[in-house]
Amino acid sequence: MTPDTTTQTLTLAKAINAGLHRALTDDPKVVLLGEDIGALGGVFRVTSDLLAEFGHRRVIDTPLAESAIIGMAVGLAYRGYRPVAEIQFDGFIYPGFDQIVSQVAKLHYRTQGAVKMPITIRVPFGGGIGAAEHHSESPEAYFTHTSGLRVIAVSNPQDAYSLIRQAIASDDPVLYFEPKRRYHVKGEVVPELGRSMERATVVTPGTHVTLLTYGPLVPTARDAALAAADEGVSVEVIDLRSLSPVDYPTLEASVRKTGRLVVTHEANRTGGIGGEIIASLTESCFNYLESAPVRVTGFDIPYPAAKLESHHLPDLDRILDGIDTVMGR
Amino acid sequence: MLTNEVVPFAASAYDSVNFSNDAWSGPVVEQSPEFVQLLTPDGVRVANPDCDSWVADITGEQLAALYEDMRVVRRIDTEATALQRQGELGLWPPLLGQEAAQIGSSRALRDDDFIFPSYRENAVAYVRGVPFADIVRVWRGNAQSGWDPYKHQLAAPNIIIGAQTLHAVGWAVGAKHDGVDSVAITYFGDGATSEGDVNEAMVFAASFQAPVVFFCQNNHWAISEPVGLQAVGSIAGRAPGFGIPSMRVDGNDVLAVIAATRIALDRARRGEGPTFIEAVTYRMGPHTTADDPTRYRDKSELEAWKLKDPILRLKRLLDSLGLLTPELEARTQAKEDSVAAELRAGCIGMPDPAPLTVFDNVYSTPHATLDRERDKYAAYLSSFDGAASSDTSTDAPAGGRS
Numbered sequence: 001m002t003p004d005t006t007t008q009t010l011t012l013a014k015a016i017n018a019g020l021h022r023a024l025t026d027d028p029k030v031v032l033l034g035e036d037i038g039a040l041g042g043v044f045r046v047t048s049d050l051l052a053e054f055g056h057r058r059v060i061d062t063p064l065a066e067s068a069i070i071g072m073a074v075g076l077a078y079r080g081y082r083p084v085a086e087i088q089f090d091g092f093i094y095p096g097f098d099q100i101v102s103q104v105a106k107l108h109y110r111t112q113g114a115v116k117m118p119i120t121i122r123v124p125f126g127g128g129i130g131a132a133e134h135h136s137e138s139p140e141a142y143f144t145h146t147s148g149l150r151v152i153a154v155s156n157p158q159d160a161y162s163l164i165r166q167a168i169a170s171d172d173p174v175l176y177f178e179p180k181r182r183y184h185v186k187g188e189v190v191p192e193l194g195r196s197m198e199r200a201t202v203v204t205p206g207t208h209v210t211l212l213t214y215g216p217l218v219p220t221a222r223d224a225a226l227a228a229a230d231e232g233v234s235v236e237v238i239d240l241r242s243l244s245p246v247d248y249p250t251l252e253a254s255v256r257k258t259g260r261l262v263v264t265h266e267a268n269r270t271g272g273i274g275g276e277i278i279a280s281l282t283e284s285c286f287n288y289l290e291s292a293p294v295r296v297t298g299f300d301i302p303y304p305a306a307k308l309e310s311h312h313l314p315d316l317d318r319i320l321d322g323i324d325t326v327m328g329r
Numbered sequence: 330m331l332t333n334e335v336v337p338f339a340a341s342a343y344d345s346v347n348f349s350n351d352a353w354s355g356p357v358v359e360q361s362p363e364f365v366q367l368l369t370p371d372g373v374r375v376a377n378p379d380c381d382s383w384v385a386d387i388t389g390e391q392l393a394a395l396y397e398d399m400r401v402v403r404r405i406d407t408e409a410t411a412l413q414r415q416g417e418l419g420l421w422p423p424l425l426g427q428e429a430a431q432i433g434s435s436r437a438l439r440d441d442d443f444i445f446p447s448y449r450e451n452a453v454a455y456v457r458g459v460p461f462a463d464i465v466r467v468w469r470g471n472a473q474s475g476w477d478p479y480k481h482q483l484a485a486p487n488i489i490i491g492a493q494t495l496h497a498v499g500w501a502v503g504a505k506h507d508g509v510d511s512v513a514i515t516y517f518g519d520g521a522t523s524e525g526d527v528n529e530a531m532v533f534a535a536s537f538q539a540p541v542v543f544f545c546q547n548n549h550w551a552i553s554e555p556v557g558l559q560a561v562g563s564i565a566g567r568a569p570g571f572g573i574p575s576m577r578v579d580g581n582d583v584l585a586v587i588a589a590t591r592i593a594l595d596r597a598r599r600g601e602g603p604t605f606i607e608a609v610t611y612r613m614g615p616h617t618t619a620d621d622p623t624r625y626r627d628k629s630e631l632e633a634w635k636l637k638d639p640i641l642r643l644k645r646l647l648d649s650l651g652l653l654t655p656e657l658e659a660r661t662q663a664k665e666d667s668v669a670a671e672l673r674a675g676c677i678g679m680p681d682p683a684p685l686t687v688f689d690n691v692y693s694t695p696h697a698t699l700d701r702e703r704d705k706y707a708a709y710l711s712s713f714d715g716a717a718s719s720d721t722s723t724d725a726p727a728g729g730r731s
Contacts, residue, residue, distance in 0.1 A: 063529075063532050068498075075501070075513070078443070078484060079499070103489070112689070148692065150696070170694065171693035198697060
């Protein structure tokens with residue numbers, strides 16, 4: 001399954017698996033740790049077959065304690081390892097929050113650069129799979145708010161493969177968000193590191209509206225752009241890929257071209273990164289804006305029960321409504 | 330003496346204060362591993378068949394060196410407290426009374442063992458050769474870790490209570506996987522044992538049979554909260570429940586601490602996994618220079634503990650052995666004085682960091698958003714006349730913080 005030399009068609013989940021496989025092969029200091037990642041291969045099977053190939057010292061099944069998973073990764077990093085920790089679901093990251101924000105994020109700064117924390121924390125995130133409580137959250141803003149962390153969210157198999165390898169190779173700690181409702185989306189994967197994980201991707205070029213998103217909503221945004229095109233509105237869809245740092249030069253170029261801005265994400269609106277991005281782009285591109293930027297986001301509610309999640313999650317129609325708003329229609 | 334099960338409490342002189350707490354009326358469960366003491370408060374060496382062989386090699390000269398260590402770190406404490414009162418340090422966490430626990434345990438280590446401390450292990454930093462000014466660098470506000478962890482095999486001090494115990498487990502698992510017999514030791518207080526991280530660390534250490542030593546300094550107070558509020562029963566008695574053998578030792582007895590630490594290190598090096606040591610000691614000063622222990626504890630308690638002073642009892646042993654010579658006293662006094670002078674000069678002479686270094690080392694590699702912020706601030710600073718934005722340090726005093 002490893003696309004060592006050739007292009008393969010893989011699901012997003014298999015693409016991450018292939019990236020992990022390659023990283024484990026290339027660097028003996030890479031170790032995986034987390035709950036159920038071994039024999040089971042993770043609840044989403046992202047780590048399938050890795051235990052059998054690399055053994056218990058490289059693929060470490062842990063007791064069920066998120067703070068300890070992250071804290072153990074810190075100790076391994078102190079000793080020169082490059083740990084890849086799996087948090088089983090987005091809503092389970094909070095018990096590990098202190099270790100992430102107080103330790104992982106800060107140790108390089110605290111030690112004036114002496115100690116590196118090349119830790120990758122994989123987090124399946126977002127809703128749309130009809131899951132139980134705590135299994136559908138979008139906690140990324142907590143981490144983009146934390147200095148010392150890099151935060152990326154992937155949306156397609158190629159990025160999933162390339163960016164997991166870049167994340168593991170990074171000497172900085174990386175939160176790697178995986179859109180769980182897109183795990184089974186297939187795509188072509190070439191075995192390359194690709195463009196820097198800091199760079200955003202223009203998914204669909206356009207001239208009237210800039211539509212920014214990441215992770216699970218990228219396909220939805222692309223569909224919205226197609227639908228808007230039918231109504232004569234040209235939408236430029238950009239996949240942020242990196243949420244910290246944000247690729248502002250790419251975003252600014254787009255906003256200066258289109259003059260209109262919509263940001264969409266599943267996470268709650270208040271304090272979400274959409275607000276931050278709009279504030280920054282308003283500072284740098286105010287004179288180019290034709291209308292007030294708009295956020296199309298999840299509501300400011302706890303993630304709702306499965307039968308209600310379709311109301312909470314931005315969908316094609318809500319995004320189109322946002323586009324209409326910035327178009328003044 | 331290693332306890333794999335909770336055994337009936339062996340009564341000790343410590344019981345009377347161990348659970349003293351007017352605010353807490355919960356049940357007191359008296360169960361604990363045996364209390365290990367090799368040196369009574371009067372400085373009398375008592376036999377202990379489990380421990381004696383572990384300290385049999387310690388010569389009179391080495392006893393004198395331990396005495397010097399303890400006196401020097403007590404002087405570092407005194408000097409640092411004075412520096413704080415004089416406005417040169419923002420804060421200082423004294424270890425007064427805990428000298429034997431810290432010196433005994435850290436002197437038992439090998440150079441390749443790695444230490445994960447809290448913020449009070451200043452004697453451990455001294456043993457690890459951290460320059461004196463670097464010991465107070467954090468408390469002057471010049472840095473968040475005064476030393477390079479890899480130079481001293483001593484991690485950055487941790488203020489989040491107990492968080493470092495997990496790091497020690499991770500490091501130990503890494504050492505085990507590397508096939509070396511180096512050991513991780515982690516220091517924490519009695520208060521930390523209430524934290525989830527310490528308990529999770531014990532679960533992980535037991536599961537992975539990590540070569541790690543949990544060294545708990547039960548100094549009886551977590552700021553104003555007495556140990557009786559944290560632990561109904563003995564702290565060492567908990568570890569066997571995690572599958573970790575434990576020892577409860579007199580933390581004011583440097584020989585008992587050395588013996589216990591050596592036993593734990595030996596187990597770890599032989600692949601027998603983690604050990605938990607509860608060193609029963611007493612923090613004779615405040616939690617930090619910001620609090621006032623007279624508001625939360627009885628004077629009589631402190632007076633009782635002064636009689637168990639770790640330095641006094643080693644001094645009495647040396648005296649009984651005929652080793653407390655005027656030469657030793659003079660040499661120790663001279664070392665104290667020179668260390669204190671060097672500490673003071675290093676502290677006061679420490680330049681403030683340059684303004685733009687505030688942005689350094691947030692990331693290992695460039696981070697575009699932060700770089701924009703830094704560049705903007707650099708341009709702002711350079712808009713002023715003068716050298717406020719230059720990279721040279723200012724001599725502004727660091728005082729004025731409470």
